[in-house]
Amino acid sequence: MSYLLKWWSSVDKINFILILSLGITGLILSFSIDEYFSINRHSIFFIVSFFLLCIVTDLNSKNIRRISLFSFIFLLFCMIIILFLDYEVKGAKRWIQILNFTLQPSEIIKPVFVILTAWCISKTIENKKFYLPLLFSNFFILLGLILIQPDLGMTVLISATFFCQLFVAGLSILLVLIAILFILSISLISYFIFDHVQSRINSFLGGIGGSDTYQIDLSLTAFKNGGLLGKGPGQGILKEKIPDAKTDFIFAVAGEELGYIFCLIIILIILSIIVRTLLIVLKEEDPYKIIAISGLICSFGLQCLINIFSSIGLIPTKGMTLPFVSYGGSSMISIALLFGFLLSLTNKKNESL
Numbered sequence: 001m002s003y004l005l006k007w008w009s010s011v012d013k014i015n016f017i018l019i020l021s022l023g024i025t026g027l028i029l030s031f032s033i034d035e036y037f038s039i040n041r042h043s044i045f046f047i048v049s050f051f052l053l054c055i056v057t058d059l060n061s062k063n064i065r066r067i068s069l070f071s072f073i074f075l076l077f078c079m080i081i082i083l084f085l086d087y088e089v090k091g092a093k094r095w096i097q098i099l100n101f102t103l104q105p106s107e108i109i110k111p112v113f114v115i116l117t118a119w120c121i122s123k124t125i126e127n128k129k130f131y132l133p134l135l136f137s138n139f140f141i142l143l144g145l146i147l148i149q150p151d152l153g154m155t156v157l158i159s160a161t162f163f164c165q166l167f168v169a170g171l172s173i174l175l176v177l178i179a180i181l182f183i184l185s186i187s188l189i190s191y192f193i194f195d196h197v198q199s200r201i202n203s204f205l206g207g208i209g210g211s212d213t214y215q216i217d218l219s220l221t222a223f224k225n226g227g228l229l230g231k232g233p234g235q236g237i238l239k240e241k242i243p244d245a246k247t248d249f250i251f252a253v254a255g256e257e258l259g260y261i262f263c264l265i266i267i268l269i270i271l272s273i274i275v276r277t278l279l280i281v282l283k284e285e286d287p288y289k290i291i292a293i294s295g296l297i298c299s300f301g302l303q304c305l306i307n308i309f310s311s312i313g314l315i316p317t318k319g320m321t322l323p324f325v326s327y328g329g330s331s332m333i334s335i336a337l338l339f340g341f342l343l344s345l346t347n348k349k350n351e352s353l
Helices: 002-010 014-030 036-057 061-082 105-125 131-146 151-168 175-195 195-204 215-225 250-283 287-311 329-345
Strands: 096-098 101-103
Touching: 014 036, 014 061, 014 250, 014 329, 036 329, 061 096, 061 105, 061 131, 061 329, 101 329, 105 131, 105 151, 105 287, 105 329, 131 151, 151 175, 151 287, 215 250, 287 329
Parallel strands: none
Antiparallel strands: 096 101
């Protein structure tokens, strides 16, 4: 009991409660899915992820860096192994199948790479020049492995977060523009190479080339049907018509069943976490913590933005989950690590470490 009280006294309580409320929102939405098995799994994923988050929150910066290093090596190895496996979903090879569960290493590696990026940049600031070439080498290796899968959405997210961290560390405006051109170039090349990318972009542009706009149309219809207060938990039809309703289009499920007001509450929670974290960054003096926290919150914010904007048709569908709300074991583990790292780096007892 004394340990828990000590832990609670040092953690960022408001952000912890906001993060927990996101997870509870995901649980509420999971119970509207008619498949009992998926409900059971989501509950298990949430409980495991919650305990993982709490454990990571209590780690100091040195242990976080060590865990991130070993995890990065292991997950990178897993991503290479995936290329030689036969398990494939919708033409993509991103998962390792373990019994009845699947693991997506590229999802879990995101927060881990953010920590290693912050570590390498902070060492470069200390005039240890070896770290920067090492960082960029690993960045391009990681990006290459993700593009082979293929996963353009993940590529854009990791690239944007990486360049955000470099910008926070003092990257010039010219290099920022080069970074933006780099991301746009990858997107353009992917459009001509990968059929599913071309199909999604064509759908977004109004069904160019006969592309199907069914998913986006149904998602927008779900929001209209929900109105201010929604049709009620379990009363929506979106989840019965779109295969990815509980992952990519969970925000639309919330719109249809719980209404605009509930969706605004979700957005408010997300914005509150981001704003509170940025205010903490402004008070921080340690370059490593500034770059790490900025990268983590950038990754979280961008992923939320991509998922929500995809659901309301403002950008092409990306196949990306809403953090701590969407169904998915790998996604839950990834965001639990991200929030755990975030709360650890802002933990009062770790300030001097």
